Amino acid sequence: MGLKSALSKPFAAIAVWQINKWKNNAVGAQNKILKKLIEAAKETAFGKDHSFTKIKNYTDFKKQVSVRDYEGLKPYIDRVVAGEEDVLWKGKPLYFAKTSGTTSGVKYIPLSKESMPEHIKAARNAILTYINETGKADFVNGKMIFLQGSPTLTLKHGINVGRLSGIVAHHVPAYLQKNRLPSYETNCIEDWEQKVDAIVDETIKEDMTLISGIPPWVQMYFDKLSEKSGGKKIAEIFKNFSLFIYGGVNFEPYRAKIEQSIGKKIDSIETYPASEGFIAYQDSQKDKGLLLLANAGIFYEFIPTDEYYNENPTRLSLGEIKLDTNYALILNTNAGLWGYSIGDTIKFVSKNPYKIIVTGRIKHFISAFGEHVIGEEVEHALLSVANDERIEITEFTVAPQVSPKEGLPYHEWFIEFSTAPKDLIAFSKKVDEALQKKNIYYFDLIEGSILQPLIIRTLQKDAFVNYMKSEGKLGGQNKVPRLSNDRKLADELEKYIV
Template identity: 90%
Template sequence: MGLKSILSKPFANYAVWQISKWKNNAVSAQDKILQNLIESAKETAFGKDHHFTEIKNYTDFKSFVPIRDYEGLKKYVDRVVAGEADVLWKGKPLYFAKTSGTTSGVKYIPLSKESMPEHIKAARNAILTYINETGKADFVNGKMIFLQGSPTLSVKNGINIGRLSGIVAHHVPKYLQKNRLPSLETNIIEDWEEKVDAIVDETIHEDMTLISGIPPWVQMYFDKLSEKSGGQKIAEIFKNFSLFIYGGVNFEPYRAKIEQSIGRKIDSIETYPASEGFIAYQDSQKDKGLLLLADAGIFYEFIPADEYHNDKPTRLSLGEIELDTNYALILNTNAGLWGYSIGDTVKFVSKNPYKIIVTGRIKHFISAFGEHVIGEEVEHALLTVANAEGVKITEFTVAPQVSPKEGLPYHEWFIEFSSPPKNITSFSKKVDEALQKKNIYYFDLIEGNILKPLVIQILQKDAFVNYMKSKGKLGGQNKVPRLSNDRDLADDLGRYIV
């Protein structure tokens, strides 16, 4: 047992003791967070516009601060991006995390000097709670890899801008730096396929003990490792590999293939980080619920998902939630997001402590690879090209093809045309390019050779009508979802392909 693993156990014990102080008093912790947020931001432009000096409790807060998505906050964010201070939060942000928006293209999510340490602390504590519960710490002596975006940052009006994972790379604790891979030279490679090849070369002969990343990216890494090693399982290449940390997308579609690639079952930790804040992580191997971080600079609100689109939906604080109910998650953060609808839905599986599972998105979406493509984006991409070329669409839906028989994964579009394009290859290319312009993550995945361009399957006349009829869902309020994040609908539609 190495020195690091020996020292990590008392460190883990101390961290868990610290966590227990708010974990067992989460509602009280949330009350304090709300008061601190209001007090800290009362002199900001947003605080003045929303009467923060008059807010005494959560009821007051709800009366003055409406629910907004990014578009609703954009007029304030634009002022911050332009270099103005004291707009949403005191001073200026340390960073902007660049992410994909719905109608505005790129979103700029502020990260403050108060919020940035919470991201790092949460990632660290996810590991420390694992060590404390299991007693397993030998992995800290080996090499660790975090498959992430490029740490290269740009600057706008004095504020650094990058992807969250790239920003976080600049804040890795010193005691992990020597253990951490890949190297900076490899990490800044933009082309994902080239980058993974370089990571394989760097790591294949190392003692890799912890691997972390979004499941499809990790799977690509595993495939290339196996290919380079002559077909060996990952457990044969990395004999001491013992912990897999993941987040970003639903793991279940990838679980069987990843476990098959590894060659044996290993422990894993699920995390729920977002550019807006690190929200939860799995703190026990005994259950799948994620511990909601009630003392991490975020005051959470919850709207019953079926009320989300109401004019005046019910807004609940943590102490008011019920188990097994789907809630839209709302954030108020120490980086200046207020009444912010992150777009995710969660369900509580425990109140003691408060634990959640992520159940989906408020809107239909595809995020099998972390791209967060939504209905408005696919409709815009398809209809813009169709209208320009005189193509008529009867109905369509889109699903990810995660495991094609050959080649890279892709988005598979099932379209019933009433007036088809003259050249489906040219039409598909233009739709794909239109979607890349609309969604920056999808653009990155295509450019990085993680996905290949979309594939359109032409369906028979009345395919969707016949499908809905076969499911007993013809007419009424039933609709074909524009997007699915699984293959259920896509596989059923396969029988209608021309």
Template identity: 90%
Template structure:
């Protein structure tokens, strides 16, 4: 065992001891976070506008601060971007994380001197928790790769601006820098395909032990590695590769193909980072729940997902949640986001400690006919049948077809890229539809009532999603294919790739 691996174990034990303390007192940690946030922001423009000085408890807060997305906060954010201080949070941000908005174009998410360290600490603690639980630490002596956006930062009114993953690259601890790949010169390549090719060249002869990234783009890296090495499995190329860290999307649709590419099962850690804050990470190999980070500068609120679009939805604090209920996640952060709807839906799988799973996006659903099918349901339906039939999925998305050919009933249209396709597509489609009906009673009623016909699967060409994302300028980085759309934009774009 190398020196770094040896030293990591006592350090991991120390860190986990601290984590265990707040895990057992999660509600107290949230209460302290709430008070600290309100006090710190009382003299900001937002704090004054919303009478923070008069807020004594969570009920006071709910009466004064509305739930809002980026559009609601944009007038304040625009003032921060223009260089004004003390608007949403004290002082000015350290960075703006630049992300793509749906209606507002580019979004600028502030990162403060208080919030930035929490991103780094959470990523570190996810790894240390793994070391402490498993006793496996040899991987820290090898090379590690983090597939991420460019670390090049621009300056806007004195504040550095970049992609979150690129910003984080500037804060990698010194003790990991020598182990870390790719090089800065490779990391700054903007074209994703050129970048992955360069990463392959840099890493193929290295002792890679840890690989991290968003699953579809890691798969692209694996495919190119395999091609470059003459068809070898990743475990043959990197004999000491033992840990995969991922986030950003549900891993299950990609698991079979990634494990096939690796050639064996290896340990993995799921993380839940966002530009708005690092929310949770998997703290045990024994279950898939993600530990909610309750003392990381974020006060959480939860709205039952089926109430989110109503006029006065119920807003709950952590102590009021119930298990196995779909919630829209609302953040209040030490970077100045208030009543902020991040757009994700989550479900609690444990209260002791508080653990969650990410179930989808509040905007990614199909309810063209009142069925309100969500991402968790379509993934469950497809993967259940795919696993039974030994079918492998590369990528997929679903959209409603509300204007079918004359004489046909409307239907849900599934665009699926298979890495190994079913032998009988009609039978496969029927099974998927049956599972979805069992999962969603509204969908079942619509099928039974002959309002909808059963779903139809369109088989796509190899690399269809990669080529489509490339055509849209969204290949790689933090870009993800939405599982569900309530309109036809993505579906219409994929029609040219039907096999």
């Protein structure tokens, strides 16, 4: 056992002891955070506009602060971006995390000197809880790779701007820097395909023990490694590779192909980081629930998804939630986001401790006919059948076809298969039946002959990669939406149909 792995175990034990202190009283931790946030921001422009000095509890807070998305908060953010101080949070942000918005164009998410350390601590603790639970620490002696955006930053009115993953690269602890790949120069390559090629060249002969990234882009890295090595499995190339850390998308649609590429079962840790805050991570190999970080500078609110578009939806604090209910996630952060709808939907799978799974995006659904099908439902329907029949999926998305040339409307599925079904019609029928079982409204529409059963379009190899490249969204934190309620993505994908 190396020195780093030996030292990591007592370090991990201390970290878990600290985590358990708030984990066992998460509601109390949340109440304290709300008070701290209100106190810290009461003299800001937002705090004055929303009478923070009058807020004594969560009930008062809901009266003063409405729920809003980026567009709703944009007038304040524009002032921050222009260089004004004390607008949403005290002083100026440390960074702006630059993200792509569908309606807002480029979004600038503030990161403060209080919020930035929480991102780093959460990423560190995800690994330390794994070490503490499993006793496995040898991987810290090998090389680690974090597939991420460029760390190159630009200045905007004196504030550094970049992608979150690139910003985080500047805060990797010194004791990990010697183990970390790729090199800074390679990380700065903007073209994703060139970057992955360079990463392959740098890492193929190294002792890689930990690999981290968004699953579809990790798969691209694995494919290029295998190609360069003459078809070897990843486990043959990296004999000590033992831990995969991922986030950003649901892993299940990618699991079969990634595990096949690796060539052996390895442990994995799911994380839930966002530019707005590090929200949760998997703290146990014994279950897939993600521990909600109730003591990380964020006060959470939850709106039942079926009320989200109501004029006055129900807003709940952590102590009021129910299990197995879909909620839209609302954040109030120590970087100055208030009543902020992040756009994700989650479901609690445990209250002791509070653990969640991510179920989709509030705007990624299909309800062209009132069915309100969500990401969790389409993923379950497809994967339950694909796994039974040993069909491998590379990527997929679903859109409504409201005005077909003939026949009833239907849900159109665009799927890139790694291993295609022998009988696509039979496969489609089983997937449709599985979706009907998950969504009663969809079942009623099929039964009532309002919709015909779903239709699958098989796409060419690398269809989604080529589409993302054409949109300038290849790699980094970019993801293909599982569901669209319009035809914009579907129409673009039609050119890739086999």
